[in-house]
Amino acid sequence: MENSLFQRTEKLDISWCPGCGNFAIKASLSNALTELNLKPENVAIISGIGQAGKMPHYIKVNGFHTLHGRAIPAATAVKATNPNLTVIAEGGDGDMYAEGGNHLIHAIRRNPNITVLIHNNQIYGLTKGQASPTTLISTKTPTQPWGVFEEPLNPIALAISLNASFVARTFSGNLEKTKEIIIKAINHKGLSIVDIFHPCPSFNKLNTLQWYKENTYFLEDHDVTNRKKAFEKSLETEKYPLGIFYTCEKPVFEEVVPPYISEKTPIWKREPNLEKIEEIINLKRS
Amino acid sequence: MNLEKEVSIVLGGAAGQGIQTIEESLTKILKLSGYNVFATKEYMSRVRGGINTTEIVISSEKQRSFLKRIDLLVTFKKGVLNHLKDRISENTIILGEKENIDEEFINNKNIIDIPIQEISKNIGNVLFSNTVGSGIILGIFDCDLELFNKYLEDKFSKKGKEIVDKNIEAAEKGYELGKKILKDLDLSLNIKKNEKINNEIILSGTEAVALGAAKAGCNFVSFYPMTPSTGVSTFLATHSKDLGIIVEQVEDEISAINMAIGAGYAGARSLVTTSGGGFSLMCEAVSLSGMTETPVVIYLAQRPGPSTGLPTRTAQGDLELALYSGHGEFPKIIYAPGKIEEAHKISQIAFNMADKYQVPVFVLSDEYLADTYYNLSDNELETLKKENNVVKTSLDYKRYELNENIVSKRGIPEYGEGIVLACGNEHDEFGDITEDIDLINKMTEKRNKKLDLIKKEAIEPEFIGNETYKNLIVSWGSTFYLIKDALEKLNLKDTAFLHFNQVYPISDSAEKYLKNAEKVINIELNYTGQLGKLLKREFGIEMNDSILKYDGRVFAVEEIIEKIEKVLRE
Ligand SMILES: Cc1ncc(C[n+]2csc(CCOP(=O)(O)OP(=O)(O)O)c2C)c(N)n1
Ligand code: SF4
Numbered sequence: 001m002e003n004s005l006f007q008r009t010e011k012l013d014i015s016w017c018p019g020c021g022n023f024a025i026k027a028s029l030s031n032a033l034t035e036l037n038l039k040p041e042n043v044a045i046i047s048g049i050g051q052a053g054k055m056p057h058y059i060k061v062n063g064f065h066t067l068h069g070r071a072i073p074a075a076t077a078v079k080a081t082n083p084n085l086t087v088i089a090e091g092g093d094g095d096m097y098a099e100g101g102n103h104l105i106h107a108i109r110r111n112p113n114i115t116v117l118i119h120n121n122q123i124y125g126l127t128k129g130q131a132s133p134t135t136l137i138s139t140k141t142p143t144q145p146w147g148v149f150e151e152p153l154n155p156i157a158l159a160i161s162l163n164a165s166f167v168a169r170t171f172s173g174n175l176e177k178t179k180e181i182i183i184k185a186i187n188h189k190g191l192s193i194v195d196i197f198h199p200c201p202s203f204n205k206l207n208t209l210q211w212y213k214e215n216t217y218f219l220e221d222h223d224v225t226n227r228k229k230a231f232e233k234s235l236e237t238e239k240y241p242l243g244i245f246y247t248c249e250k251p252v253f254e255e256v257v258p259p260y261i262s263e264k265t266p267i268w269k270r271e272p273n274l275e276k277i278e279e280i281i282n283l284k285r286s
Numbered sequence: 287m288n289l290e291k292e293v294s295i296v297l298g299g300a301a302g303q304g305i306q307t308i309e310e311s312l313t314k315i316l317k318l319s320g321y322n323v324f325a326t327k328e329y330m331s332r333v334r335g336g337i338n339t340t341e342i343v344i345s346s347e348k349q350r351s352f353l354k355r356i357d358l359l360v361t362f363k364k365g366v367l368n369h370l371k372d373r374i375s376e377n378t379i380i381l382g383e384k385e386n387i388d389e390e391f392i393n394n395k396n397i398i399d400i401p402i403q404e405i406s407k408n409i410g411n412v413l414f415s416n417t418v419g420s421g422i423i424l425g426i427f428d429c430d431l432e433l434f435n436k437y438l439e440d441k442f443s444k445k446g447k448e449i450v451d452k453n454i455e456a457a458e459k460g461y462e463l464g465k466k467i468l469k470d471l472d473l474s475l476n477i478k479k480n481e482k483i484n485n486e487i488i489l490s491g492t493e494a495v496a497l498g499a500a501k502a503g504c505n506f507v508s509f510y511p512m513t514p515s516t517g518v519s520t521f522l523a524t525h526s527k528d529l530g531i532i533v534e535q536v537e538d539e540i541s542a543i544n545m546a547i548g549a550g551y552a553g554a555r556s557l558v559t560t561s562g563g564g565f566s567l568m569c570e571a572v573s574l575s576g577m578t579e580t581p582v583v584i585y586l587a588q589r590p591g592p593s594t595g596l597p598t599r600t601a602q603g604d605l606e607l608a609l610y611s612g613h614g615e616f617p618k619i620i621y622a623p624g625k626i627e628e629a630h631k632i633s634q635i636a637f638n639m640a641d642k643y644q645v646p647v648f649v650l651s652d653e654y655l656a657d658t659y660y661n662l663s664d665n666e667l668e669t670l671k672k673e674n675n676v677v678k679t680s681l682d683y684k685r686y687e688l689n690e691n692i693v694s695k696r697g698i699p700e701y702g703e704g705i706v707l708a709c710g711n712e713h714d715e716f717g718d719i720t721e722d723i724d725l726i727n728k729m730t731e732k733r734n735k736k737l738d739l740i741k742k743e744a745i746e747p748e749f750i751g752n753e754t755y756k757n758l759i760v761s762w763g764s765t766f767y768l769i770k771d772a773l774e775k776l777n778l779k780d781t782a783f784l785h786f787n788q789v790y791p792i793s794d795s796a797e798k799y800l801k802n803a804e805k806v807i808n809i810e811l812n813y814t815g816q817l818g819k820l821l822k823r824e825f826g827i828e829m830n831d832s833i834l835k836y837d838g839r840v841f842a843v844e845e846i847i848e849k850i851e852k853v854l855r856e
Contacts, residue, residue, distance in 0.1 A: 012718075044699050046548065056707060057718045062699035064551050066544065066718075067574050073508075073541040074548030078699070080532055081506060081552035083700055106537035201386075212792040257534070258527035259505070267530060268553030268698065272503040272672055276528045281497060281667065284487045286318065 006030035006040060014058055018052060021172035021198025021209075025119060026058055028178035029088075032063045033061070035183055038086055039285025046075035048091035048100060050126045052119035055090050076112040080254040086186060087114040097153050098215040104155075107191055108164040112253040115185045115192040118155070119172075121200035122207050130204035139206055143151060155195050156234035158224045160246050165190030167230070168244040171212050172198035173184045177242070184244060190252055197240070219243035290476045292345035292352045294425060298370060299362030302334040304416040309340040311420050312438060317488055318431035320479030321347050326658040328839065329784035331513070331597040337369045344427065348477040350625070350660050351767040354842030358426070360419060360429050360596050361386045361400075366414045379471065381422065398467060403780075405459045409452050417453045418460035425464020427475065431457065487662050491655035491764070492517035494626045495585060498633030499557055500529050504583070506549035506556040507533040508542040513597050514653040515559040515587035523556075539567040543582065547571055550580045551699035551708050553676055555637050559585040562604055563594055569611045572646050576616025576733065578708040579686070579694070581647070584608075585633075588652040590838045599838030600653035600764050605820070607788055608648045615730070616642070617737035620790040621745070622650040624766030627666040628787060629655060632745075634670040639743070642813070643736050644696055650789070654840040655764035679704025684715040688728055692735050737791055744793035751782025757854060758803035760829075761810065762786040762817045765841060769809055772846035781854070786817065789805040797825050805830040807853055809846065812836055831856070 007030065016022045032044060039062060042275040043061035047053040049068035056063025062085070066074045075089035096104055096118045107116070123141070124130040133153040140147050159167040166188040170178045178196065185192035197216065199209045219241050228244035254260060259267055299305045303481045306327070313323045324343040330336035341356075343349050359366075361382035367374065368388045374380070378388070380397045387397060400422060406414040417438065424434055438453040457594050468475075473765045489497070499507075509519040523533040532549075536542050539560055546556035560568065565586050575582045586608055590601035608620050619639055623629035633649050640647040679697035683704025687694045697706045707717030712729060714720045720729075747760075750770060756782060761769050773783055784799050786792065799808060800821065808818040808829045813836040818829035833849045835841055 005677055015719075040705060041700055041703060044552070054719070057709075060705060063707045063709075063717070064548065064578070065707075065711060065717075066548070066578075067570060067710060070540065070544040070571070070574075072543040075549070077506065077545040077548035077554070077556070078552040080534075081549045081554040082698075085552070102537055103541055106541070110534075140356060142560065204318070257532045259530040259532055261527065263530065266553075267505040267532060270503075270505060270530050272501055273529055274501065274669065276525075277497060277500050280525060280528075281487055281489075284489055284493070285485055286314070 002027040002030050004159055006033050008058065008060050012058060015054060017202045020051070020206045021121065021200070022051060022119060023116070024172040024175055024198055025198060026055065027176065028172070028175050029055070029117070029182055030059055031175075031181045032182035032186065035179070036186060042084070043086045043088070044078055045088045045090055046071045046078055047089070048095035050092035050095045050124070052090060052092040052125070054096060069095055069103065071095065072103040072107045072116060074098055075114050076107060076110065079112050079114050080257065081268050083113070083254045083260070084266060088117060088186075089114055090117045091119070092125060093118060093120040093122060093132045093134045097155060101133070105162065108159060108162045110253045111165055111191045111250050113189055113191070115182070115194065117182070118193070118195050119198055120155075120195050121198050121204055123200050123204040125200050125203060137207065154234060155193070156245055156283065157231060159193050160231045160234050163227070163248060163250070164193055164246070165248055165250050166192035166244070167246045168193070169195040169197065169240070169242050171213060171216055171242055172196055173209055177218060181244060188247060218240050219245070228265040289357055289473060291347070291548045291740040292343055292349050293475070294355050294356045295342045295344070295358045295360070296339055296370065296373070297342070297360045297362070297419070298337060298339040298366035301330065301332055301338050302337050302733070303362050305338055305340055305362065306550060307416050309421050311434070312342055312423055313488060313659065314431055315420070315424055315434050315437060316342070316344055316427065317486065318433050318484055319427070320481055320483050321427070321477060322346070322661060322662050323488070324350050324658070324660040326352050326654065329598050337363065337365055338369065339366070340793070344477055348660070351771045351843050352654070352840055354844040360423070362415070362419070364388055367391045381467070389781050390723065398471070400463060400467070405463070406456060409456050411460070414452060414456035417456035421457040421460020422464040422467065425461040426468050426473070427804070428791055431461050431772070434580060440800045483661060487664070487667065488659055489626055489630070489662060490517070490657065490659035491626050491651060492657070493521055494630035495633045495649060495651065496521040499583070499637065500525070500531065501669050502637035503555045504557050504637060505531050506546065506554035507531060507543040507559065508536050508556070510536060510539045510542050510564055512561040512564040514589055514656045515561045515564070515585060516558045517656060518585055520570070532752050539564040540571065543568040543571040546582045547575050547578070549578050550582050551578070551698070553701065555641065557583045559583060559587070561587050561589050562591045562607070564612070565604070565607065570613070572618070573612030573614055573616065574710045575646040576612055576618065577614065577710050579644035579696070579733065580708060583636045583640050583647050583649065585649045585651065587656050588650065588679065588788060596838040598653065600811065600840050601836065601838060602652055603836070605650065605762070605789055605816040608650060609820070612646070616645070617740060618646045618648065618790065619643070619740055620648040620650055620788065622763035622786055622787060622789050623655070624763055624787055626655070626660065627662055628660065631668050631670065632787065638670065638673040639740070640784040642673060642742055643693055643742070645736060650763060652763070652764050676701065678702035679706065685717045686713060686715045688715055688732060692732060692739060693733070714845040741791040741794070744791055745788040746785065746793045746795045747799070750765040750784065750785070751846070752779060755780055755782035755802070756804045757781040758799060758806050759783045759850070760786070760806060760808045760817060760821065762789050765809060765811065766840050768843055768846055772841045772850060776847055776850060778854070781850070789820065791816065792820070792824050796821075800825055800827045807850070809833040809841070811840065
C-alpha cells in the first residue's frame, strides 16, 4: 500500500500504461520517504525524460523535470546549492545509461550525496520500444528489426569498477525490498545508484513480470564491503542477483568543495562578500 | 628621436619564454610609476615555441586600444621581426640580440644589440633574461627601480634569498642598460607621469567579469575548459573559498550548463563559462532555462570558428549563435560589453536580470577583451546592488502562476511551505505536464511577453558625436575603444558613433539614431556582419557599408582609420 503523505491529492492524469512497473516504484519510493520521516518540502526529485522521468509529477515533493540524460548534473547542483535537501535523481535506462552515461560515470567520481534511481525496463518506453543500452542481445525491436547485437551495458559492474559509493539493484515487483533498498540508498552518505528492474508490458515482451521473477534472486549473506566479491556477483547473468552489492565511504562532493569546508550555510542563503571582493581588487593596485 | 604622449612597446618571443611574466611585471611597475598602461597579447595555440607577442602602451592620457604602430620592439627569438613586419616602420626601435634578428632586418639602422643572454648567463642562468628585459624597459622609462626590486622580492621570496638576489642583480643590470640606451639614442620621452595613477587598479577583461559576477552574488560556477573563457572560472576558483563560490570543472559542457540550471532552480546564482564549440553543446539547455524559467548566466567568450577554428585568436562571430540558441521560442538577454569597466558592470546586471526575469542571460566577450588589461580608477568600477527576487512560498504556491505580472514569482525548494515543481515540458501553473490548448497558449504568451519588459530595461546604445551627423558608425562588443579612438583621430564633423553594449533585445532608442543617418556603416570582427543583419531585422535598416575583419586578429586603430576613410571617400 502506498502511504498518503507523499500522495498528490488532486486528480492526476497519469500517463503510465496499465500494468507498468513504474506504479510499484512510485509506491516503494513514497513509502520509503515516509519511513524516513521526511517532509515533502525537504525532498526534491530531479528527473530526466521518459516515462520514468515523469515521477516528480505523481508524487508530492519538490521537482525538476529536466532534459533527457541530464538529471544527474542538475541534481548534483541542487544538492550542492542546498545540502539540507534530500535529492533524488530519477530516470529510465535510456536516460541514465545512454544519453546520460557520461554524467553517471563522472557523478560516481564526484560523489555527491544524492540517490540515483534508474527505472530499468531494458527498453525505451516513451519513444515506443527502441532498444536501450540494457536490452538483451537478439531482442527484436521496431528499430532493431534483426535483433540487437550490442553487448548490454552492465551498470552494476560498471559502478563497482568505478568504486561507486553505493550500488544496488532491485525489482519493482518486490515493493518491500525495493522500499528498504531505497531507504538505505537515501541514508547512505554519498552517491547511491539503484538500478530497478521493472516490466514494460507495452514494449518489452521478453523481460516480463514473470521473466524477472524467474531470472532474479535477492542476495543473502553478502558482504557489501567486499568489492571483489561484489564485482563477481555483478557479472552473474544466469540469474541476476538483486540487493545491495557494494558500499564504501568516500569524500562527498558538497562537503569538500571550498565554500563548505568551514561554513555550513547553504550557498543559496549567502550574500556576496563585498569586503573580500574589495580586498581582491585592492591586490590589483600593487 | 621623440616619443610623445604614448609609446607602443611590443615584446615578442616563443611560448614558454616568459613573455607573459614580463608583461605582468612591466604593466604593474609602469603603472606604479605613474604611467597609464594598456596591454594586450596575441598568441598561438601551443604551449611551447611559436611566436607570441604582447603590446604594452604607456601613455599620458588613458589610451585603451590596440595600436598597429610599434615604437619599441624587444625580440627574444628569431622570427619575431618577420612575424611583425607589417607593424615595423622606419621609426621602430628594435632591441635584441644578433641571433634573434631575422636576416631581412640585419641592416636596419634602428637595431640596438642588447646582450640580454650574456648578462643573464653572467648572473648565473639564462632564465634571468625576463628580469633583465623588464629592467631595460623600466630603465628607459625612468621608473623606480626600487618598486621592481620589491616586486621581485615578493614574487621570488618563496624560492629563497639567492634567487631573489640574483633577480635583483638582473634587474639592476637591465635597468642600467636601459638608461644607457636612453642616452645613446638621445631619446626624448614626453610621457607624463601622474601620481594618481599609482593607486589605480589594473584589471583584465577576464578579471573584470569574474569580479563583477562575484559582486552580484554568483555562488555556483560550472564549466568545461575552453579558451578564451576559462580565465573567469580559474579566477573564481582561486577565490572560491573566500568568496563562497562553488567552482566545479565538470565532464563536459552539457553537464556544465545543466548543473548551473539545477543550481538556479535550488536558489543559487549560477554561471557557466564557455566558448563557441562548448556553447554549441549547451544549446538544448539554454532552451530548458527558457522553458522552465530558471535563471542562468552564460559567459560566452568568442573566438574564431567554425569548429575549433582558431583557439587563441579573436572574433565576434557568435552573436547569431547566442541569439538563435535553443529550440522553440523564449526570451533571452545578450550583453556585449565594450570595455573592461563595462564588463565589470554588465556582469552584475546580468545576474540581476537573469534573476528578475528568470531567463538565460549572455555576457558575450571575446579573446581580445578577455586578454586585454589597463588601469582603472575606483569610480570606473561600479558596484551594483544585488537584487533578490526569490520569494518564500506558501502551501498553495504555484511555480508558473498566471496573473497580470507576466513574470511569476520564483520560489525555491525549502524556502517556505510550498512545493516547487519546475518542468521542461509544457506545463500548467503548478508545473505539471499539459497538452491543454488554452494553457499552451497562455504559457507561451507568458514566457514570450517577458521580452517586452526586458526590452524596456535594455541598455541604451552609447552615442558619441555631434547631433548633426550624416554618417553613423555602428558596432558592438570589444571594439569600442578602437573605433572611438580612430574617430577621434579622424576628427570628422559629420560622422557619429553608436555602440551597442546590449545586442538583444535592442533598446528602441537605437532607432532614431539609425534613421537619422544618411549612411550607416557597421564595423565588426566577422564575415557576415551579424549586428548589421540584426539591425535590419529589428529596424528595417540596411547597412550602407560594412567594415569587416575575420582573420582572427583584432582591428588596430590605424586600420580602422584607413578603412573608414576609404568607405567615406567612395
Ligand atoms: C536529447 C533528446 N533526445 C531524444 C529524446 C527522445 N526521448 C524521449 S524519452 C527517450 C527514451 C526513453 O527511454 P528510457 O530513458 O529508458 O525511459 P522510459 O520511457 O523507458 O521510462 C528518448 C530517446 C529527447 N527527449 N531528448
Ligand atoms: S511504456 Fe512501458 S515503461 Fe512506459 S509506462 Fe508504459 S509500460 Fe511503463
